[in-house]
Amino acid sequence: MKLPFTRTALALLGLAMLASSCSKQRSDKTGIPYNDKKFGYQRFRQTHPAPGPGLVAIEGGTFVLGGSADQDITFEYNNVRRRVTIPAFYMDEAEVSNQDWLDYLSWIRTSFPGDHELYYNALPDTLVWRRQLSYNEPYVNNYLRHPAFQDYPVVGVTWEQAQEYCQWRTDRTNEFILQERGILLNPRDKKNRQLLANNPDAQKTTFNTDLYLNNQVRGVGVDGKRMPANLNPVADPNAPLGSNQKQVRPVRVEDGILKPAYRLPTEAEWEYAAVSLNGNTQFENINDGKVYPWNGLGVRSPDKATRGLILANFKRGNGDNAGVGGYLNDKAFITAPVRSYQPNDFGLYNMAGNVNEWVEDTYRQMSFEDVDAFNPFRGNQFSDKRLANASTGQYAKDKYGRPIKDPAKSQKKMSYAELVASQRADSLANVAAATGRPAAATQGQGVPFVNKDPLAGKPYNADARGFRDTVNASLYGVTTLVNDRSKVYKGGSWNDMAYWLNPATRRFMDQGDASAEVGFRCAMDLVGAPEINPAGKPHFSVKKPKTSGR
Known part of the structure; x- marks a missing residue:
């Protein structure tokens, strides 16, 4: 009774194996199969990766840079309207908080316990709170570290420190992803402690994304048990053996596992995200513009439950930072928690007020005339x-x-x-x-x-104002306030008037300076298809390439 069933099962199994062999993916140009050890050609699973932790997707598009400006009370003529296109990208939902920065400091102290210089250089300047004629010492001593302020935005951070934080965040995020997948050895697991104890050099290895992708973060005590198989061992004859005695390799960009680098948003990205016209758009038509990240010309909530409340954290007038005692309006004397008030239509908090935010760009008054119309940016140093x-x-x-x-x-x-x-x-x-x-x-x-400094031997170009002098900065602040160290910040702060809440306004500060009114948030490149929510939208039917079968 069981024999016919067994024959049938074997026949079905044979057909399944034949179908499987015929369905192997092949190049649609040469017919050579992918992911076959005999050929070594690899085709990686196509993926549209999710954003890194803390980020939300910003679907790009065209908008008018400077278009939200309703007045130019400073008469600087530095953000005249110009239509540009911003590619889709990711952006932090909220500003980087004190707790986020304390995590950074904790990692430095743990990873480099004897390097006091590194730790000191990463400390925010808490003296930005100090004023000659104001009693701000409690903020000098408590704002960064007291748990009552842990979800408030970090301030006193220079543009340079923000760049270092972005690099650190990139490496820690990718390192954790690889450890969670078992591709890197996780030192926090008890079962790995003995292996690490027997290989003290492994504990000295600091993970860096660029070096890892260049095959320079390897070895016993570093490699995990779930590294990808190397299908082309001829290209890497010295590749180590995995736990299954098969040659393995580090993760590559093509695997789609690692996240792109965290970075500061460009000025154009920041302004586009702050204006958030996606909520006012239907069938590619913008129904209404904006002066602020919310609709309307006022700064108070029109909703019944919150009617009259200020929509952001800013200074309503000289000497008025919060409203009247007993009914505080914006409910913040200085900064407010990073998730305060209503988010804009992209889901971003505090894109107006609370703290100004550093962006990536180098300041020039006439940038709007010079930068490209696609993904405008000034500051490239390749x-x-x-x-x-x-x-x-x-x-x-x-x-x-x-x-x-x-x-x-x-x-x-x-x-x-x-x-x-x-x-x-x-x-x-x-x-x-x-x-x-x-x-x-x-x-x-x-x-x-055109010259070299005789002491440092550093090449530089000295012009009459020190505008491009990379060696002698003594003229900076004397004959000019603008050079390549001048970086843009935007958004308005708890100590600014409503004018600066307009996303088109822009100011600048030296990249090594800090303020109690300036913080930052991070961004990340979005790779792949730019449409964030394609469901329910019309699309052309496209024939997929034939990558399987014979």
């Missing part, structure tokens, strides 16, 4: 990762395990001969001689190096 060994492609790294970066040597892909010459060169002059290019190489913004 760089190359320095090679420690040109033959192996390993990057040079600093004492904190991060790649060392130098000004980019070329604005386009070099020929192979030029690349080899540049790798062997000891200076920009040697690069110029080897490639036949003029000796005045570029700094990354098209600025020629």
Whole structure:
């Protein structure tokens, strides 16, 4: 009785195996199968990754940069209306808080316990609260560390410190992703403690995303048990064996597992996200503009339950930071928690008021005339990762395990001969001689190096005002307030009048300065299809390429 059933089962199994072999994905141009050890060609699962922790998706589009401005009371003429297009991206739902920064400080103290300089440099300047004629000492002592302020925005942070935090957040996020998947060894697991104890060098390894992708974060005590299989071992003959004795490899960008880098938003991204016209758009028609991140021309709530309440944390007038005792209006004397008031139509909190926010851009008054119409940005300083060994492609790294970066040597892909010459060169002059290019190489913004400081040997270009002098900054603040260290901040703060709540307004400060009225939030590139919510929207039917079968 069981024999026919067994034969049938075997027949079905054979058909399933045949179907499986025929359905293997193949190149639609050559027919060669993917993910086959005999060929080594790999096709990775196509994915649209989710945003990193704390981020929300901002669907990009066209908008008028400076379009929300209703007045120019400073007569600076520095954000004249211009239509631009912003690609989709991710942005922090809320400003970086004191607790977030304390996490950062805690990691530094744990990972580099003897490096007092690193810890000191990461500390916010709490003295930004101090005033000669104001009793603010309680904030100097308590604002950063007291648990009552843990969900308030961090302030006293320079633009440079914000950049360091973005790098740290990128590496910690990706490191945790790999540890959770078992691709990296998790030192927090008890079962790994003995292995780490037997390999003390592993505990000295600081994870960096760039170095990991360059195959420089490897070894016993680092590699986890669930590393991806290496289907092309010929390309990596020294690859270590995994627990199943198969050759394994680190995660690559193509795997779609690691998150893109956290960064500051560009000025255009920040303004686009703050205006959030998506809530006023139907069938590509904008029904109404905005002066603030909310609808209407006023700063008070029109809703019945909250009617009359101020919609953001700002100063209503001289000497009025919160309203009348017994019925505080915006309910904040200084800053407010990072998730206060109503979010805008993108779901972002405090895009007006509370604290101004650093953005990535370098300030120029006429940026609106100069920047590109697609993804406008000013401040590019292109760089190359320095090679420690040109033959192996390993990057040079600093004492904190991060790649060392130098000004980019070329604005386009070099020929192979030029690349080899540049790798062997000891200076920009040697690069110029080897490639036949003029000796005045570029700094990354098209600025020629025409001199060298006799003490530092650092190339620079001195103009009459010190505008582009990268060595002698003594004229900064004397003859000009604007140079490449001048960075933009936007949004208004708890101590600003309502004018600065307008997303089009812009101010600047030296990248090494800090204020009790300036914080920041992070952004991240969105990779893949730009449409955030495609469901229910019309789409053309497109034939998919034939990647399976014979």
